Amino acid sequence: MLRKHTYADELRQGLRRGRGMGARAQPTPSWAREPLFEKAVTPSDVGKLNRLVVPKQHAEKHFPLKRTPERTTTTGNGVLLNFEDGEGKVWRFRYSYWNSSQSYVLTKGWSRFVREKGLAAGDSIIFSCSAYGQEKQLFIDCKKNTTVNSGKSASPLPVVETAKGEQVRVVRLFGVDIAGVKRGRAATAEQGPPELLKRQCVPLPHGQRSPALGAFVL
Amino acid sequence: MLRKHTYADELRQGLRRGRGMGARAQPTPSWAREPLFEKAVTPSDVGKLNRLVVPKQHAEKHFPLKRTPERTTTTGNGVLLNFEDGEGKVWRFRYSYWNSSQSYVLTKGWSRFVREKGLAAGDSIIFSCSAYGQEKQLFIDCKKNTTVNSGKSASPLPVVETAKGEQVRVVRLFGVDIAGVKRGRAATAEQGPPELLKRQCVPLPHGQRSPALGAFVL
DNA sequence: CTGGTCACCTGTGCT
DNA sequence: AAGCACAGGTGACCA
Numbered sequence: 055m056l057r058k059h060t061y062a063d064e065l066r067q068g069l070r071r072g073r074g075m076g077a078r079a080q081p082t083p084s085w086a087r088e089p090l091f092e093k094a095v096t097p098s099d100v101g102k103l104n105r106l107v108v109p110k111q112h113a114e115k116h117f118p119l120k121r122t123p124e125r126t127t128t129t130g131n132g133v134l135l136n137f138e139d140g141e142g143k144v145w146r147f148r149y150s151y152w153n154s155s156q157s158y159v160l161t162k163g164w165s166r167f168v169r170e171k172g173l174a175a176g177d178s179i180i181f182s183c184s185a186y187g188q189e190k191q192l193f194i195d196c197k198k199n200t201t202v203n204s205g206k207s208a209s210p211l212p213v214v215e216t217a218k219g220e221q222v223r224v225v226r227l228f229g230v231d232i233a234g235v236k237r238g239r240a241a242t243a244e245q246g247p248p249e250l251l252k253r254q255c256v257p258l259p260h261g262q263r264s265p266a267l268g269a270f271v272l
Numbered sequence: 273m274l275r276k277h278t279y280a281d282e283l284r285q286g287l288r289r290g291r292g293m294g295a296r297a298q299p300t301p302s303w304a305r306e307p308l309f310e311k312a313v314t315p316s317d318v319g320k321l322n323r324l325v326v327p328k329q330h331a332e333k334h335f336p337l338k339r340t341p342e343r344t345t346t347t348g349n350g351v352l353l354n355f356e357d358g359e360g361k362v363w364r365f366r367y368s369y370w371n372s373s374q375s376y377v378l379t380k381g382w383s384r385f386v387r388e389k390g391l392a393a394g395d396s397i398i399f400s401c402s403a404y405g406q407e408k409q410l411f412i413d414c415k416k417n418t419t420v421n422s423g424k425s426a427s428p429l430p431v432v433e434t435a436k437g438e439q440v441r442v443v444r445l446f447g448v449d450i451a452g453v454k455r456g457r458a459a460t461a462e463q464g465p466p467e468l469l470k471r472q473c474v475p476l477p478h479g480q481r482s483p484a485l486g487a488f489v490l
Numbered sequence: 491c492t493g494g495t496c497a498c499c500t501g502t503g504c505t
Numbered sequence: 506a507a508g509c510a511c512a513g514g515t516g517a518c519c520a
């Protein structure tokens with residue numbers, strides 16, 4: 055019902071980039087970005103939980119949250135963060151803190167990102183922000199896992215929207231599309247490989263910096 | 273940090289009984305209690321579901337829940353109930369109604385109870401309350417199942433905390449402690465015996481009474 | 491109704 | 506060894 059954030063922000067965001075979704079402005083070059091941290095996503099991060107756990111240390115360092123000390127409302131302390139991907143597309147995620155599990159999470163909007171990027175357990179996401187400039191911008195990028203068990207039975211395939219809005223899964227072998235499977239309901243089976251992925255999170259070099267937040271919020 | 277339920281409640285509860293966890297006050301004698309009902313726990317009750325289904329009839333008779341018809345908050349209709357066990361230890365459970373399953377359940381805190389009591393499928397739990405007194409107190413007690421398949425392979429043993437906070441499993445034969453096994457990780461195997469336990473719930477005699485709730489909440 | 495979102499919860503492994 | 510971070514869950518709610 056009372057959606058707090060309407061298209062006002064969308065417009066503000068879109069206009070700053072010159073164009074909306076259609077014609078893409080040139081993506082921000084990597085040399086203009088400052089890496090923050092990287093995380094290898096877990097099965098839960100890309101599964102039906104529809105959330106990404108942001109490692110606490112990096113969350114508190116780079117994405118500090120107003121810790122409303124006195125319980126103003128029970129609605130929580132969530133904010134909306136905008137991230138730009140490698141193609142210049144902007145993703146908005148809800149970012150909040152879960153008291154019960156004492157962890158920071160990206161929730162709303164995350165599942166769409168997972169689906170459209172074809173993100174699978176073991177892949178990595180890399181957070182960065184603009185190195186220079188007054189209005190700091192956040193970035194998110196994917197790095198597909200290239201180690202052995204990439205060809206597991208139920209490994210999620212990238213999902214691409216066709217012109218008609220159809221969603222198909224894409225299988226490429228040496229760059230050639232192999233299968234174009236129509237997408238039904240989300241796969242119920244989870245728990246991919248037995249997992250030999252333990253150390254998922256890596257702090258990146260290129261200058262440790264203080265909170266990257268501020269202008270990004272909302 | 274900002275734990276909503278701090279030690280305030282704990283203290284309030286503890287002080288009323290004269291002593292906290294350490295030196296135990298004398299347990300409330302059974303003659304001062306009024307039995308409410310008994311349930312033989314199911315595999316689900318002691319399994320990884322982390323909840324106890326309270327038979328609806330007894331739930332509604334003894335533990336009525338304010339059915340907040342108008343959604344005041346999104347926090348739901350749960351309350352926190354304090355139960356005292358045979359040793360005078362107080363257990364706090366979250367008690368709520370699940371619309372999805374149309375059932376009353378004890379959730380938060382229940383798994384700890386199961387673990388520390390070594391509760392197994394087929395065992396019974398007995399609910400009672402103080403027969404006299406202004407501030408009514410709730411009680412919960414276990415009755416181990418003594419029928420045949422008690423010696424199943426992975427039957428959980430009672431877990432007791434030693435003075436140092438160590439946790440050991442207790443095996444008694446004719447009241448004599450047989451084994452004092454240090455407790456490692458929780459056993460992963462679940463779903464105990466194939467179950468021939470159907471009629472699990474028994475209303476107890478000693479005077480059927482109306483709602484036992486009121487002063488217990490929180 | 492169904493899927494997405496949200497705020498909870500817990501066991502486990504790592505530190 | 507004890508605490509904590511978090512992976513993997515839950516039900517409720519809502520659009």
